[in-house]
Amino acid sequence: MRPIYLSAIVFMFCINGVVSQTKVNDPKLDEFAIFFISALQSKDINNLLALKPTPIIWRAALPEETQFLTDDQLLNQVINSEKFITDFNNIMESAKKSKINLDDLYYIGALYGENAVENKLLGISLKYEYKGKEIIFAVSLLRYNSNFYLSEILMSYDIFSRNYLGK
Numbered sequence: 001m002r003p004i005y006l007s008a009i010v011f012m013f014c015i016n017g018v019v020s021q022t023k024v025n026d027p028k029l030d031e032f033a034i035f036f037i038s039a040l041q042s043k044d045i046n047n048l049l050a051l052k053p054t055p056i057i058w059r060a061a062l063p064e065e066t067q068f069l070t071d072d073q074l075l076n077q078v079i080n081s082e083k084f085i086t087d088f089n090n091i092m093e094s095a096k097k098s099k100i101n102l103d104d105l106y107y108i109g110a111l112y113g114e115n116a117v118e119n120k121l122l123g124i125s126l127k128y129e130y131k132g133k134e135i136i137f138a139v140s141l142l143r144y145n146s147n148f149y150l151s152e153i154l155m156s157y158d159i160f161s162r163n164y165l166g167k
Contacts, residue, residue, distance in 0.1 A: 032149075035051055057144055090156035094161060105129070105135060106128060121143075123138070139153050140152045
């Protein structure tokens, strides 16, 4: 498999999984979701990057998909990609534009997408509440050794006006 395709594969499987979903009762996922919102509340992209898998974890979880990638390629194309930076900035801009205080978001649950790559890459909707309204972040997560790692933020543009102001 060619290196450039890893992020495309992750995206295709995970976005398909977000379409039809099942409620999740997984303490490790709940823990991840709390870390995710805490990272956003900090407004520091480095805290969000800390939730991503290292090249070692990527290789262990998806050996075939990463075998042709160098560590630098994993870091630049998958972990700290331009898309990831744009997604973070989109979320921050949407919060500012919609006058959302990120500190007032709290976690209420998650939904698994039905599709996954060997049950390792999952499309998940993380649900938070903000002043009585539901805010949903569609993400793809890598599950490895019962832990969850952020692969991608699937939807970020105008996230709060689509989720909050539209309801």
